[in-house]
Amino acid sequence: MKFFVDTAEIDAIAELNDLGMVDGVTTNPSLILKSGRDILEVTREICDLVDGPVSAEVVATEAEAMIAEGRRLAGIADNIAVKVPLTWDGLKACKVLSGEGQMVNVTLCFSVNQALLAAKAGATFISPFIGRLDDINLDGMELIADIRTVYDNYGFETEILAASIRSVNHVAEAARIGADVMTAPPAVIKALANHPLTDKGLEAFLADWAKTGQKIL
Ligand code: E4P
Secondary structure, three states, X not given: OEEEEEOOOHHHHHHHHHOOOOOEEEOOHHHHHHHOOOHHHHHHHHHHHOOOOEEEEOOOOOHHHHHHHHHHHHOOOOOEEEEEEOOHHHHHHHHHHHHOOXXXXXXXXXXXXXXXXXXXXXXOEEEEEHHHHHHOXXXXXXXXXXXXXXXXXXXXXXXXXXXXXXXXXXXXXXXXXXXXXXXXXXXXXXXXXXXXXXXXXXXXXXXXXXXXXXXXX
């Protein structure tokens, strides 16, 4: 499973990237707002730092304007994936941009039918939002499983990018189902290392070690 980090914070990306945990980055207008940075500047910095796809989202709502914004974002670096919303205009923009050889991430996907449309429009990534479905008491993970089944049924190559991940359990479940990629905030990626039995075991080992009176260095 590829790990994308869902943030526009350079320091957090760099820390995870140094550990080899970053296969790509996703941003959105809310994350750009949170960073307090200029979209073009911060996206360029992220692209310089990370080898994999960096999603940058258009904000126009009509296809022609989305395509123009997408081309502008794509001009930042070769590893840009233009992010478009899953609307009819977004699908038109996806078709044109992907036809030009551009990576496209179709975002805000909440149904298997939407995912089918994105694949047929040539999307590189489809981003089903798990957490936001869970927020309204629907099963986000069921959507990931349904898209996996449908894409496998017909051999679609669009990668399933499990998005809106809020917990370590979301990561494990999406991996079990076979999502190609997951994107999560840095804190969730770091929390994947945590287990109470690890902490307890380490505490016991260190206590016993102290009793030996030995030193390694
Ligand atoms: C990623 O591409 C999405 O923008 C992101 O995962 C949304 O997450 P949220 O629902 O927690 O805002």
